[in-house]
Amino acid sequence: MTQTIIPTMRYEDAPRMLAWLCDAFGFERRMAVPAKDGGVITHAELTLDGSMIMIGSTRDDHLSAYLTSARAVGKCTQSAYVIVRDTKAHYERAKAAGAQIVIELHEEGYGGWGYGALDPEGQLWYFGNYDPFA
Numbered sequence: 001m002t003q004t005i006i007p008t009m010r011y012e013d014a015p016r017m018l019a020w021l022c023d024a025f026g027f028e029r030r031m032a033v034p035a036k037d038g039g040v041i042t043h044a045e046l047t048l049d050g051s052m053i054m055i056g057s058t059r060d061d062h063l064s065a066y067l068t069s070a071r072a073v074g075k076c077t078q079s080a081y082v083i084v085r086d087t088k089a090h091y092e093r094a095k096a097a098g099a100q101i102v103i104e105l106h107e108e109g110y111g112g113w114g115y116g117a118l119d120p121e122g123q124l125w126y127f128g129n130y131d132p133f134a
Contacts, residue, residue: 007053007080010069011121014041014057020120021046024097025082025127026090027053035059048082070122079116079124087113087129094127 011017015034018041021027027046035042040057058069070076084090091105094117102124103116114128 007078008067009053009055009080009123010058010063010067011055011123012058012069012071013121014044014055017055017119017121018044018046020097021053021055024094024099024119025125026084026093049085051082053080070124074122076122076124079126081126081128083131084127084129087115087127090127091115099125 018029018032022029025048027048030045030047030052032044033042034040035057040059042056042059044055046053046055058064058072088105091101094115095101099117099119101115101117103114103126105113105115108114108128108130110130112128112130114126114130116124116126118124
């Protein structure tokens with residue numbers, strides 16, 4: 001199945017977060033476009049098991065009136081749910097990389113296992129093996 005909804009997030013230090021998301025959560029860098037003046041990422045694509053997210057640096061552009069980082073507002077207003085095959089192994093990887101686990105690994109009442117973690121800039125990520133399409 002081709003993913004048709006791609007979550008996008010802004011980060012204050014997108015170059016650092018690009019590396020951290022790959023290390024801690026297992027994303028793979030597909031593309032990263034730095035700004036011409038350096039220091040920021042205008043667009044980056046990360047993949048995991050056929051799904052994608054896009055990230056970029058917080059900056060003054062056409063989206064900045066509507067989109068900022070979780071750190072800037074001090075709280076998330078949304079979270080991405082990412083399906084992983086081995087939830088326990090993913091949880092252990094994230095924990096070892098320093099992700100702040102805010103919802104411990106647990107069995108979901110509707111099937112599968114899941115956990116929630118904050119990245120270093122306060123974005124909430126939820127990982128689980130429950131697949132609503134299966």
